[in-house]
Amino acid sequence: MSHHHDGSITAVGTQMDSYYGRPIVKEPVWQPEIPFYFFFGGLAGASGVLHAFAGLVGNKTLARRTLLIGAAADIVGPILLVSDLGRPERALNMFRVFKVTSPMSVGSWVLLVSGSASNTAAALELMGKLKPVKVAAEFVSALAGPPLATYTGTLIADTSIPVWHEARHELPWLFGASAASSAGAAAAIAVPVDEAGPARRLAIGASVVTLGLKEVMQRRLGFVGEVYEKEEAGSYGRISKLCTGAGAALLALAGKRSRAAAVAGGSLVLAGEVALRWSVFRAGFQSARDPRYVVVPQRERKAARG
Amino acid sequence: MSALAQPTGSPAAWPDTYGDEAKPRMGFFTDTSVCIGCKACEVACKEWNLIPEDGRLWTGESYDNTSELGANTWRHVAFVEQRKPLKLDGGGETAELDAEPLRWLMESDVCKHCTHAGCLDVCPTGSLFRTEYGTVVVQEDICNGCGYCVPACPFGVLDKRHLPRKADDAPLSLPLLGKKEDGRVWKCTLCYDRLKGGHEPACAKACPTDSIQFGPLDELRERADQRLEKLRAERWNGAQLYGRDPDDGVGGFGAFFLLLDEPEVYGLPPDPVVPTAHVAEMWRNTAIAAAAMLVGVAAAFVGGRS
């Protein structure tokens, strides 16, 4: 890309005017807490679901450990979110209103429900008390899990950042799959191999889906999606592919027999899913920084309307 | 669901919610064809609204050292130097100058006070609200600095203020809560306080050429139509209204413009659409993704319970 004195920008195949090449939409002001929250929120949500199914089929070890993993992630999540606020002391202002036009508003309430439910269930499990209340809390946590794991994709899609808004079809799916893969991987690490079958299968299956969805998203985005090949979004994307792919392969090949392989494979998958969130996060900044991603598609849209 | 309930026309649930206190919708018509780039608006805005200084920098971009709207700039005068004729062929007095065409465009940019405002729609605390005048304002005693409105705005108007907190607004001592910077978002209020007192906004008051006109939106639209007709008859090059049309992607601006070139030349998006226009579709998609995740986790148990 080159900037001319008259404010026009030329890049491969695109010629447009701009104001000294300056951005049109603002870069997000979110800090590193946010991509990590995407990861932990997803882990919490999907662990709640994994826990519920493990309980249903009577796999006690898997059920207990996924409950604890989910509850822990449900504590880390809100801490990250509060820490990112410009005014952390006003965190509770999130609960002044409920707005469907704001995925952050909806998500705050979902997180409140999920966090309360999973931690109530985990506490009662550890104390061995009030079985009926625990079961009810587990049920609530399982229901809140899928929305918790997917709403974050819609949260970033509901912005004017081209690479996020144009990916509104894929993002909740991508984040949901990444969450499922994370929950499976964490459980595959925490549970002895004999009882970790479903966790392993989930980690492997969801990893494949995650990698595939990201590819589909990037292709469909076309010009706007090229940020995924560049700079940080590109590097994190490659790390994610490598780690998730290698981790899933290791789990598939040796995860059944060796706990060490399961731990290594699960850790690689977790690292890959963190990198995936970072790739998507940084892509938004790159997309905001270059006015071509705003102007070129809008010009095309206008021309198509005639 | 503002963008859905009323696709165009007036803002959602406004002015009904104000009952007897309802006022006509007020706005700005910024006619850039008479702007002389004196920056009186920028200065008057900073003075009246007590906006802090945020550093000085020589950009080398014509007479513009302000560069963009943000937390500490609510009016921004853009300067564009172009090799383009001021008037089209047959435009009379300047025709002889067109052998060496050069023109200088100046535009005082501001928050658009959108009919369907992305910033307001996504704000999870209800800090951003629609006033009785139909304008969009941040309540600084409510904003918790979540930052969602920043990338939601299609025009990059809002930003977080990173300057230190004032002495009477001291950070708390807990490590997580002890942030030292202001941390909230700020933008044009269309001088809500002055309107309440029966005065016009500071920028409009200070503008010596009436490039910034304040008044009831209906009247401004009429006046703009007449002005455009006149400029077209005089064959001004590129004259066009921007944001006047209530059928555009944000339902029309409360603060709209007469420009002398395409919007992107001034750093404005050519076809802005409020991101929440797609919110129903996004939630539907999220619900399906969430359900799919539930099924996906269940499928991991198909191969056996452990």
Ligand code: SF4
């Ligand atoms: S221009 Fe941006 S900040 Fe102003 S009302 Fe519209 S969305 Fe909100």
Ligand code: SF4
């Ligand atoms: S930063 Fe403040 S005004 Fe903006 S969305 Fe968050 S709470 Fe609302």
